[in-house]
Amino acid sequence: MSATAAPGLGHALDISSTSPTPFSRLVRVELRKTWDTRAGLWLLVCTALLTAAVMVIQLAVVVVQDLQVSYNDFLTSTNFSIGLLLPIIGILLLTSEWGQRTAMVTFSLEPRRPHVIAAKFVVGIGLAVAAVVIALGLAAICNALYGALGDQPVVWDQSVEQTAYFVLLQVVGMLTGFAFAALLLNSPAAIVLYMVYSFVLPGLFALGAALIGWFETIQPWIDFNYAQSGLFDGSGMSGSEWAHFAVSGVIWLVVPLTIGIVRVLRAEVK
């Protein structure tokens, strides 16, 4: 019972010898929260497995059909795996605290809410970078196998610039999920919004641009998916494309993230 002995105290609490929780500790705890449940662990494992599976299928198809592909083509296929699942990891980083009501514990152990959100943000970016490293590795393996199994010459066409684009693409995807999560604080709603944003909206925007003349001119400025296409299709980013990226990014990333964070900081935690 001595374990619970309350130190001898007067009426005031002596906090002089207690140091605030360091940020690095919060990051480590938040990282651990992403894999310490079965659901969280399997989401991470599935992301890696799906990435590998998509590449293996691609490898099998191109070898059998004797198609000419390059390293970058293998990497681009990850848009269907990590490109899809990273934002969901980003969403769950935040919303699981509300869905499972652990925010009550998290914020009572660390009342400085901006620190907690920043720690989650850092974990999200860290996971996106880790996913990119895995994807680069898997793509290298597939491209090498392609050279060994197929008759076509192996092309290593990934430049430093394209790798940077690829990292940026995945980080932005993760953060878009994070922003939607902060805005809605509800896992299913945030995932649905993300799916609508990434699968339904591009079609609507394209349709609008095709049918309405004036819409075609503003589409690049408001369609964040469209603005990111230069990051993964190998065409590179021109100055005006960066401008489109920045403006649509403010609409789809910065605004929801800002509103969401303000909301989390003020929210009553129940």
Next chain:
Amino acid sequence: MITVEGLTRKYGSFTAVDNVSFVCQPGRVTGFLGPNGAGKTTTMRIMVGLTAPTAGRVTIGGHLYQDIPNPGRHVGVLLDASAQHAGRTGREILELGARTMGLDNSRVDAMLELVSLTPAESKRRLRNYSLGMKQRLGIAHALLGDPSVLILDEPANGLDPAGIRWMRGLLKGYAERGGTVLLSSHLLNEVELIADEMILIGHGKIVAQGDKKSLLAGAAGSGSTFVTALDNQALADALTAKGFVVAGAGDGLRVETEPVEVGRTAAEKAIVLTDLRAADGGLEDLFLELTSDTQREGLA
């Protein structure tokens, strides 16, 4: 020491907590008693900064909760034992807490042992825990950082009678070593047994506070006695002769006076008593009377 000063929290036109002030002293267990929806949980959430007050403030040992660095080391909090990820094991939940607070994992083992969760139970996921086990885990989590102040919302909820007795011993011992304990409950009996001091809240307002004795002294219906004698009739006659109002109650009598008067009468007449006690319904009546507006209107 927890000091609540003029605390008010409004939700639109609804006032959940209405100008509440009280103090929880170190070395004492303070019971926060009120029916469901009286404002206990809201008050406790404001204490730990999860809800912003509309007016007033709470200080713990002279500090706002938000200003306490690494607050888990000073203030143990259990607001809802079910508010943990259902997919985490009990042990993992404590380890996350210990890591956040910068504590060694040996502390996790010590707390699991303290709340009698076996190593096998600690490896089960929270969704497979009974409410009683969740409460034990929650108390272990609150005690992790060896705090000097404990804030527990309905900690006895879901505990079996042995568990309630265990918690009573734990909290009493904790307070005796100088700790400050605030615990809430909607069950009078629970609080009555544990708390040195009681705060009764109803509809967001404090309706009474003090120790059990002083609360009872002010309660309506105090000053009654239940008594059972070998010869009830003889006792009833003797009491009536002294001018006390006597009525039959179960196997014995209810007398409208203090137990001491009944005992004196029995001693004078050499009547053997088998049971003598104050009619203790007083506190429960007081609780219901003070916390229910409708009932008060009914009485008036």
